[in-house]
Amino acid sequence: MKRHLTTTALLGTATLVLGAMLAWVPGPAAEAQAPDVLKQIQPNDEMLKNGATLFAANCASCHGEQGKGDGLAAAALNPKPRNFHSKDAWKNGQTFAGLYKTLEEGLPGTPMGSFNHLPATDRVALINHIRSLAKANYPDPTAQDVETLQKDYSLAEELAAGGEKALIPVAKAVELLIAEDAPKQAKVKQALAKLKAGTDKGSMLISSSSYDQERMLTMLVNSGDSWRGNVQDFSKMVMYNAEVNGFRSMTGSYTSAQWSELQNALKKLL
Template identity: 40%
Template sequence: MKINDYLSHEELKRLISALLVVLGFISIAAFFGFTVVPGLRYQAYTTGESQVQAVQGETGWLDPTEYPVMAKEVIPPIDPKTVMTPNPALMARGKALFAQNCATCHGPEGLGDGAAGKGLTPHPRNFTANAGWKNGTKLEDIYKTLDEGIKGSSMVSYNYLPKKDRMALAHVVQSLGAFDHGASDPKALANLEKLFASAGEVIPNRIPVSRAVTVLCREYAEAHPQPTATTLR
């Protein structure tokens, strides 16, 4: 017996079309689950200096947290003097960003005891302890971690945040530990200063994951219309 013995040609065409649509939706969901969602793990940058919108839901690896819509923003070069040394405004911004982006895993005091970090391997870094820091504890080391993330862990890159915000976070992270973080490398600091002063940034448009999925599904459906009873006659 063959499938043709059970289904007419028209019914078979309709079944194949429906199957292709389902497979398309599964492919889109898989794409977002393994590529897009990790990059949107943390709350996107907002324009206020210290006011940061709270994350809607716990942030974690492959957690499709809904983030607000962000318009494209062009940021000019920054005077290194305003970010290389801690100042009240920079620290206030960094603390707001830490509470929003880091505390869920690292804990509000940086002890590595955040609720979202309990099931992570390796365990989130305890910023108050001078041990086990992957890239080091100096300012340039912390900035590198925020910029690149750490492979093999749930510590993803924060390079979607403006450089000024990443430096604000680096100062706050360093301030959580009372131990000696070591003297910075003058050459590394000079490179950071050059990075801030030489080039501006373009922060791209961002939309929530659910909206992106809806748009992609609509576009796929429009490009692959499902046959109707009328078209099959």
């Protein structure tokens, strides 16, 4: 599905392509090797450096730069982001498997979203960054952790896939759409610039609801006017696959008033 597709054909098949991507599953599973995996998830300097960078970009806004639960957004959140230096109030716990589960699934019904759009190697780096903040609070990963994660999330295959996570083909499909459809591309670019410059409440809400604004806007532009109607349909469409569409999974805990506000802000922008 590369170069020779015309724009019209491409747009015609966009739904199909994205539909197929949603059903994408990792290839044949390699035999899980627990001791190897246990070795792979041990931190080294490079992993910790990567983990710190990922943390600053993805987590610090809520959890604070030092992970004390005091990020810029924390004041507005309920429940409050976890303090990684404390043992109190943990839901999935401070074991390696507990941390991985949290990043895989989020804590539903709270602002803590899933981060399974990040490659497993990045999530492991993030976990090791958190563990490095208060070593005594976090038990070392065990063979039992690895076994649980293998059973629940095919950890070995996820790690072997490295940066090539399930979302990459979708990102490529979206890139392709952007590359081959100039008017829509222009619309997305224009909206993106407007959004970046905007300091009003609506722009802030859009920005904080999305982890990848280009992807979010592209999805909306490509779906025509279908998202502009009834707010329930809009929220359903976003939530159907929030992360693939560039939205944060925390939108799942928005109230109907927040959904309306978000929809209206997007209507104004696009």
